[in-house]
Amino acid sequence: MKDKNISVAVIRRLPKYHRYLKEMLDNDIKRISSKELSKMIGFTASQIRQDLNNFGGFGQQGYGYNVEDLYNEIGKILGLTRNYNVVIVGAGNLGQALANYSSFDKLGFKLKAMFDVNPKLIGLKINNVEVHDMDKFEDFVKANDIEIVYICTSRDGAQDVADKIQKTPVEAIWNFAPIDLKIKSDVIVENIHLIDNLLTVSYFLKGKME
Amino acid sequence: MKDKNISVAVIRRLPKYHRYLKEMLDNDIKRISSKELSKMIGFTASQIRQDLNNFGGFGQQGYGYNVEDLYNEIGKILGLTRNYNVVIVGAGNLGQALANYSSFDKLGFKLKAMFDVNPKLIGLKINNVEVHDMDKFEDFVKANDIEIVYICTSRDGAQDVADKIQKTPVEAIWNFAPIDLKIKSDVIVENIHLIDNLLTVSYFLKGKME
DNA sequence: TAGATTGTTAATCGATTAACAATC
């Protein structure tokens, strides 16, 4: 399975396929055609077939796709065949919210520790995971094979964290701070820019009003 | 300013322009050319000029763009010239995190109330905003000219909230539940699908490893 | 077998980039 030259647009649709297939699986739906799936998921049948064929022929002419097989295949493509060690930096409300999401854990994203600079938070246990002093960050991350860091600090703290991360073997950052991190190494960065998203809401709202 | 037939791709870049221009403004940068901005923001100069010209000629040949003017113009395009009344449904960690973000407030998104079904949360005050019983939702929303609802419930509660919303004049939903809401009316829905985003992280991580 | 539906190629559409005349 050589995932070469797959466009980002395709990749970003994969989790949605995964989500819908899981739902069908839970509802005991055994097979699905691109046409039926199209109706549910809102992509064209043609696009669905194109998307899936980037990774291999998972379907069968005249039949469609086996839901369970396709679900598993997409899981594999998304890297859900193993666990990932994770830490959260920033143990405020958002960090705590993420620490409490059991769905991340179920998918294999295993939270090993949280970090903060605030003495009031250090020592707390959130969902059985301890909040450590940020001083311990680099050592902990190196000693525990941490691969992904969720950055839940304020805007101002985020770049510092990114700089520290680049001195460790951490492979990926999931960034919630409203800033584009400057990264020299090949660390993967995926951003959740909440404000950017909220501003599109007001944009569309404004359009509706006119 | 008739924002007609502007593609969504353009719209989703606008908040990033807004963010960078704010930063320049804070750093007393008075003017910027598309070429310089390109270097900072990572879009091509050509794309920047194309994007901006969808909304009007904000620049000046031989000079570039006035940072403050452009910042204000983009703010206007994004609908940041007035306040929006907001409520949050779901007063758990995530709801509380959003309630505490002062940046939303500063941009004009004014949180008027929170709602939950959990008796332990009802009556609490988060950042001076009270958590009400979900029973009061419809009445409150109608009586207080609420335009945007942030849905921070679990997956299972979200569609119920969406159904309730459709019985009110609420115009837009910012949805954090991992589900695609079924909406019959023309309510705007903007999703933050955290899991979908996290799965792209594991996808790219997997690609790196190979 | 006949019907259904995929896999895949070709056509279309839209978005990005390049180029340059207009003009500050």
Place this chain on the structure above:
DNA sequence: TAGATTGTTAATCGATTAACAATC
């Protein structure tokens, strides 16, 4: 004025959709 940089048109590139032969 000369240099710089926009606004805008044209060219290119990539993504989506349509079509249909292959085949289960």
